[in-house]
Amino acid sequence: MPRQPQQSTELRARGLLLDMDGTLVNSDAVVERCWRRWADKHNLDQEHVLSVVHGRQGHTTMAALLPHRPMAENYAENALLLAEETADTEGVVPIDGAPAFLAALQGRPHALVTSASTDLVAARMGAAGLPLPPHRVTAESVSASKPDPEGFLKGAAALGLTPQECVVFEDAEVGIAAARSAGMRVVGVGARAVAQPATVHVPSLDHVEVAFTEDGGFVLTVRS
Template sequence: MKAFIFDLNGTMVNDMPYHAKAWTRLLNEELHAGFSEDQIKANIYGKNPEVLARLFGEGKFSHDEAEKYSNDKEEQYRLEYKGHMELLPGLKEFLEDAYQAGIPMAIGSAAITANIDFVLDNLNIRHYFKAIVSADDVTHSKPDPETFIKPAKMMGVAPEDCVVFEDVPKGAEAAKNAGMRACILTTTHDPEDFEDRENILGFAADFNDLKIKQLIQT
């Protein structure tokens, strides 16, 4: 493998419950929408304005309203998560081993830049990554391949030489659309949720899994 590209939420840090909690507070307490837990979990992917449009329909909120609600949600997420922040088990060691092996690494995430900075700087892991692509850097969200194609280009690596680490079906689909293989962390979805497994190398609970560790040597 010549390069690794990591999704952030649910892949490097298991923070999706905190995102869900922040979304629930916005949607049901502030906007009084009354969505179920399953509805929220199924729809909180991609850019925040896309989530709002997906749940409420296009045109429900003005651009300024969508931005305000998006920012409110992210502030709540950071407030809730800061005291609980940690990498998935084994990831710090995996990053260090890959770094020492000279494997370039990048982040390709639907998170906004502020949230990526929030995680990287609080956990002191920014130095491991040669490229960072956030929701602010792309026109189209996953499953469009742009989020993964961009960091590959920034690292100077061909798509077929990249392995993507993801946790959701849309992310695995984006990797496939980019011509990349994917390794799935089962923090938020079970293996049976991934119907198309053509490009999936395997599933793992965390980065202590031997299948993931072996990627550095192959």
């Protein structure tokens, strides 16, 4: 069969808000190792646990999977799990195209908006060899985890922009839902995003070309 031509979409924005895990960094190997152990500890199906975990803060995953357990126990156990995840960087690599994509954004308005903690961000971005964006909204910055829009709204505010002026890059169901709830357009990155209602989807960041307008705005050419 002849190869289908790629479709191209142009998005214009004043600022970009970027998720980390699954969007800039492939940390699936670590996530699976840690959460499979956690699933076994609690006699839960590993695959079901992994279907829930992506994009959320750990304590919210635990609350969803162990609904009758006091939240204080979830916070306590999540602190231990975060320490495990932060110490384990084996197999953490950049998403295809992430180094060039972030290099193109240097000096331009962009922010990281992630459910990861500050220490986990430093560990994974460092392991992947990626620069830290100047503005970061981490787990410590918000009162509610994705799919709540708080993180993305704070990211826009940090850039001095309205939600409508921003484009979000996300891979997870809860992250895409959070961005849409914030009133933002979303580029869904990778296989997890395909079934989600993003504005446009890309297999990886090497399908995104970044250019700029004369007044400093972004022109994104997205090849799906």
